[in-house]
Amino acid sequence: MSAPNHDGSFSTSSPHSIAIIGAGPVGVALAKRLVKAGHTVCLSNSRGPDTLRQQERETGAKSADVKQAIAEAEIIVLAIPTGNISAFYPILRATSLRPGSILLDACNYYPSRDGRVEELDKGLPDSVWISQNVSVPVVKAFNNIIAANIFTSARTKRSAGRVALPVSADDTAALDIVMALVEDVGFDAYNAGKLADTWRYQPGQPAYCTEPSAEQLPRLLARADRDQGPANRDKAREWIDKLPADFPPDILLRVARLSNGLDKWNVRSWFAATVFAFALLRASMKG
Template identity: 55%
Template sequence: MAATNQSPKANVPRQIAIIGAGLVGTALATQLVHAGKSVSISNSRGPDTLHDVERITGAKAMDAKRALSEADIVILAVPMSGILPLQPILQPSVRPDTILIDACNYYPSRDGKIQLLEEGMTESVWTSKTVSFLVVKALNNIIALNIASSAKPKGSAKRVALPVSGDDEKSVAVVMELLEVMGFDAFNAGQLEDSWRQQPGQPAYCTEPNLKELVALLSSANREGAGGKRDQGMAISQKLPPNFPPQTMVRIARLGAGLDWWKPQSWFAAIQLAYALAKASFKHTA
């Protein structure tokens, strides 16, 4: 895959609505507020359930319909099973010029099986068809708990690169500029159909690469066996204790993607994982 991170400069609108107040939505809200954006956050249960999220993130808890109608950018940060219920809300609320960012990922063990995705449809293509809006795929392949800690100033040696995929050039340019403002190098990864390369089970997923590494990881993506790797990764994460370090998971993901084999901390991370899984297995059988 050729490097296509060059994109027209675009002014990032200030008003951003995040739909979903879980780990991903909360982490994104925190980072976007830190970047000086006006952010609202909504969930399916209403703004009265989000007082703690408001306090933690600095975002404004808001009814989803109002948030959608006022936003310049909407970030979908819900399980894939939560996409279909959004369709009746999105249709009458979202303005034609609003940019929708799909930060979601498909995990059958959590979302239930979605037949078209099981048959190989690219996740964000399915989302776009389901909500009847063009979407831009971004912010789906970084561990939520690492969003703040991994963000770095422009030019930093260890700045993480994140892919952006979409069919509308102007929308992709705006989202790329948004990622740059958030503290990441943005890479134009092609059309929405190509965003399968950044889905769970692929080498670019949660490996926090630099720009050069990201290009190589996207190029090495392979659809064959990706679903099995995704499900295996989810099964492992479900066995880990809640306080298992997310940066250790990144090191393990990088090791699995063929990166950092020469680094002692990579193998120490693998030992930590093996120990945690053995401990979990012992507790289960005891």
């Protein structure tokens, strides 16, 4: 049996060399959890390793330029705005990668932030779009959880309140590796099918940022509405953009769960909804 990590969790897979492209909230939270799980993690961004010293100290990961990071990695995590992904493709194609490398897509498309991408606006799931532009297997994971909660919501196996996260891929071996990785960092991994199915947990869908249990997640995925998703996404983004940058993630989570039919009888959920509504009202009055 694997030795326990110092936070009490057990590694379910062999340690991997992981490059995270993007050192924003998602990249940093993932780096912290992956380092805790015993993996070797490298952070990189478009501005170079000298801009990542604080993130190195915070996460325990090392930093490197993008080409060096992806050349040494078994798993490449893409955690950047979708609008910046196209600039990454030439770097990926020009770099000699390790055999069997995997690209883990943790990104989400928000037109108001990323600009319009015609293929995505026509309904192509973003992970499918990425897979059409790279030569390595793509796996979708870690995109449907609030960035800060990647670290704070992780739980040991069989703990009460453990969150289930969907994982999708067209390559079975790559899927298995990332499923084990999700388990490593403190979540129940759920096989959500092929990349073509990932629209079911993109922004605007019931499984997005609601942190369901393993029992709840399949029901939320089944309720996904492909036609209504983009409108829901854009409305939610409009609201979030009005809130202060330090608005509590716990309030956002409770509101997302309540609005998708979870925790309807929980008093704290309705309190969170009230706090959220008043925050939007104050923002509107200031505007």
